[in-house]
Amino acid sequence: MANSKYEYVKSFESNDKLMPSTWIVVRIDGHGFKKFSEDHGFDKPNDEQALYLMNACAVSMLQEFPDIVFAYGVSDEYSFIFRKETQFYQRRASKILSVTVSFFTSVYVMKWKEFFPQNKLKYPPTFDGRVVCYPSTAIVQDYLAWRQVDCHINNLNNTCYWMLVKSGKSKREAQDFLEGTQAQEKNELLFQQFNLNYNTLPAIFRKGSCVFRDKVEDIVKYTECGDPVKRSRLKVITYHCDIIEKTFWDKHQHILK
Ligand code: ATP
Ligand code: ATP
Ligand code: MG
Ligand code: MG
Ligand code: MG
Ligand code: MG
Ligand code: MG
Numbered sequence: 001m002a003n004s005k006y007e008y009v010k011s012f013e014s015n016d017k018l019m020p021s022t023w024i025v026v027r028i029d030g031h032g033f034k035k036f037s038e039d040h041g042f043d044k045p046n047d048e049q050a051l052y053l054m055n056a057c058a059v060s061m062l063q064e065f066p067d068i069v070f071a072y073g074v075s076d077e078y079s080f081i082f083r084k085e086t087q088f089y090q091r092r093a094s095k096i097l098s099v100t101v102s103f104f105t106s107v108y109v110m111k112w113k114e115f116f117p118q119n120k121l122k123y124p125p126t127f128d129g130r131v132v133c134y135p136s137t138a139i140v141q142d143y144l145a146w147r148q149v150d151c152h153i154n155n156l157n158n159t160c161y162w163m164l165v166k167s168g169k170s171k172r173e174a175q176d177f178l179e180g181t182q183a184q185e186k187n188e189l190l191f192q193q194f195n196l197n198y199n200t201l202p203a204i205f206r207k208g209s210c211v212f213r214d215k216v217e218d219i220v221k222y223t224e225c226g227d228p229v230k231r232s233r234l235k236v237i238t239y240h241c242d243i244i245e246k247t248f249w250d251k252h253q254h255i256l257k
Helices: 007-012 033-039 048-064 093-115 137-166 171-178 183-194 203-207 247-251
Strands: 023-030 068-074 077-082 127-134 209-222 228-239
Touching: 023 033, 023 093, 023 137, 048 068, 048 077, 048 093, 048 203, 048 209, 048 228, 068 137, 077 093, 077 137, 093 127, 127 137, 137 171, 137 183, 137 203
Parallel strands: none
Antiparallel strands: 023 077, 023 127, 068 077, 068 209, 209 228
């Protein structure tokens, strides 16, 4: 295409290339989801369908963007880790961020009906995003541990809060009651007052969700003797496992290599 005299305006664009050979982490978070969740009748403290919808969006992300090697999600947020050497959009931050956030949001809207067949989507949900580079695998693991610790702290607190509210306390009273209490006290409150062992709650609530490619074995056919012939392949799967302990990373070394 011929250059025009207006071409110079391009020189005002800033270079936003991300540092090479670093893990790129995109974290997406629902904008105003406290209100969105109320307006759409989410169960409190945890609406399982809403979490499944977030997870389905994350699976689509890994299928759409092959350089995403791992995703971790809780509540209205999801973190996506791109492999260190990715050349996706020549590592341009605004391109990577905008295309991932808009893809995620579109999938959320497209899949809404599948997860909420009875609830009409009342207005367009929006997500914000940020992108950060981490220079070492250890720091990426710490980043993910940070998000999972946050999941645990928030979920324990929200579980107590909603138990108190559902048992007749006002929201103000419930909040005041929990102010300054330690994890141990919260566990005891649940157990003694509500006969609830926190550790028996579904793992998706307590641990959040991990999405990554894992080896699965398919039976492709049977031999004449009836023995299965298996072939292994990588499949995008969702687990609710502990990623704070290093055991997970020892067992899944292919993810962050
Ligand atoms: P911001 O725009 O600053 O992110 P926000 O209202 O989205 O504000 P967050 O700190 O992101 O606030 O918290 C998300 C809120 O969305 C939660 O506190 C909770 O009220 C609600 N929420 C998200 N997912 C669920 C879910 N699966 N079930 C019930 N509530 C949910
Ligand atoms: P990139 O991802 O790099 O932006 P692209 O395929 O979107 O690649 P663009 O340079 O943005 O390429 O051009 C958009 C293309 O989309 C056009 O070349 C045209 O083929 C198609 N397109 C967009 N809007 C229309 C339209 N209203 N009618 C017909 N074609 C359209
Ligand atoms: Mg936010
Ligand atoms: Mg939010
Ligand atoms: Mg959030
Ligand atoms: Mg264009
Ligand atoms: Mg285009």
